[in-house]
Amino acid sequence: MAALNRAVTLAASALVLITSAAGAQPSAQPDPRVEDYYRIIDIPTPEGVELEVGGLAVLPSGQLAVSTRYGEVWMIDNPSGERGAPYYRLFANGLHESLGLAWKDGALYSAQRGELTRLEDRDGDGVADRYETVYDWPLSGHYHEYSFGPKVAPDGDLFVTTNVAFSDSAWWRAESRVPWRGWTLRINDDGTVTPWAAGMRSPAGLGMVDGDFFYSDNQGDWVGSGFIKHLEKGDFSGHPASLAWTGEPGSPLDMTADDLYDIVDPRFPAEGETPQMLANREDEPLVTLADVAAKLPATKLPAAWLPHGILGVSTSEIIQDDTGGGFGPFTGQVFVGDQGRSSITRVFLEKVNGVYQGAAFPFIEGFDSGVLRLAWGPGGDLYVGQTSRGWGSTGPEPFGLQRVVWTGETPFEMKAVRAMPDGFEVEFTRPVDPESAREAGYSVTSFTYKHHPVYGSPVVDDRQETIRGAVLSDDDTRVRLVVDAPRRYYVHELKIDGIRAAGSGEPLLHDAAYVTLNEIPAGRPVPENDWMEVRGAGDTATATTAADTVSPDAQNAASTATVPADERRMTTLPGGWDGVDATLSLGTVPGMQFDKTELRVAAGSRVALEFNNNDDMMHNVLVVAPGAADRVGQAALQMGLEGPKNDYVPASADVLAHTALVGPGAAETIYFTAPETPGRYEFVCTFPGHYLTMRGVLVVE
Ligand SMILES: [Cu+2]
Incomplete structure (x- = not known):
């Protein structure tokens, strides 16, 4: 290695910083912003x-055409407003929570809670005059038994997915109370149904990619994080509730929940056991979905994991860019909505050994409400349908309809990341500066x-991988990274700083x-003497995420004593305390809020704060300096992989x-000493997207 004059190894394990590069090559203009390339425009x-x-x-x-959770279908003329204001006409109503819409052969199709319905306007007056049941399915009546879709298969069949019910008594664990809840169904116009795939939990997103059916699921029990997945007939996606119906006629699967429980202890709560006790059991062996797939071959792995909290929190619609360049440089790629985060993620998919896998990238956020549905407008703009009632979202509005328009400027982005026999190849949307690629x-x-209940x-099982070298393509649009040992089935966070x-x-x-790495392609590794010169192993640092950042406010407030990092979370009575002076209790209410907006304590008192999360999503509580809630909430958003690893603190x-x-x-109950200095301190949840609404004031008096 040392003999090769052009070969340079990168740091053995650490993030290579670009301190000198950043100083040597100042940017000529302010940092680019998403809105320079993509704009969010309201549709009134x-x-x-x-x-x-x-x-x-x-x-x-x-x-x-827009269907609503109230059961209406609106037809909007001129939705992009190019010929004056959009014009709305009520096309249909009386549906039961329509959570999808598709156009096929002159009719609209919508999944209501209990059936797939065809809506037709036969007399041409612009209003549906025929509502026809294509296929109906049973319901138990549980609130969460949503039905989503349809999407149209290349042969005209219609895909519908069904949400499971949740048991309040078993801490939101999913149940399939009637046949085909938690399934994907493939339905023909003649009313015949093919149970297509099982193992869904909350399958709000459906999409067709190159003629293949994909769906997205939401984090929850048996779902470690959101993802998108290619579903073929007979696939099992991982959640056991739906397997209650594999004995029914037409089931393409014959496995049962017990087959999964043989691999992963379902850990139903024992008498007196709390959810926290269950969640904190540390003797749990690491079993991943890939481990399950190794034993139960029907199990299908995600094409792309969308890491929870980093790329969203509740995955929704999947749509492939078929605009032929009308939406920018991402033709053929996939966009995925996120309801809770009010955002859209971009995914590059490739097939290796016949299996889909891909790289997910942040794309755009800041929508009015929760992003549920996406559709392409005729001009290549992306319609974004939104709702948040009962679910909560970062976007504060109860609903929204907006569109994303490409400005015509090409952003400088990682366009694609492909798996290589010895690592990854990053393709950029524009040529890179070669010097900066080296620096x-x-x-x-x-x-x-984990795949667990x-x-x-x-x-x-996170691990910093060793990057041994890099190769810049002749046209300066691709950088190939030689990685010591990429791990099959793992997600790889790839960060580039300073290019x-x-x-x-x-x-x-x-x-x-x-980057989700289901398959590692065969092929020739890059010879070492083709590696370009990159910065040496000495210029490394890992301290960026571990170091404390002290805000000017905190520094200036000399009276605000800072608390050492390892004393900020005390879950047992601190040593030397014979009790507490005050016990505060805090809960949650739906819509990402605490149940109190103000708490009061005496300065210097010993406090127990009991936090009860009675919501159906994860939250934390941070007590922060006066005026710091926004700053801390934003800092949590910037943590990347460190976020989920550190409870977004x-x-x-x-x-x-x-x-x-x-x-x-x-x-969880935490103990802390109230500040000696009276003031209006704040408490806030820093789970990504929550800090704007989930906060209150801790009055220290
Ligand atoms: Cu929260």
């Missing part, structure tokens, strides 16, 4: 119309998720990719005390 909604979007479909006429810091961290999974576009010198709009001196991330139905 008439007064009085509660457009809680459940489904979107664009008709050949260019009209946009850049590259890091690859692999990790996975507890709600969600922490990031587990710049040729000419303009601008940095990447987004610096991270999350940023290393900030603004943080005085905090809980861990507390799962649904679980609780």
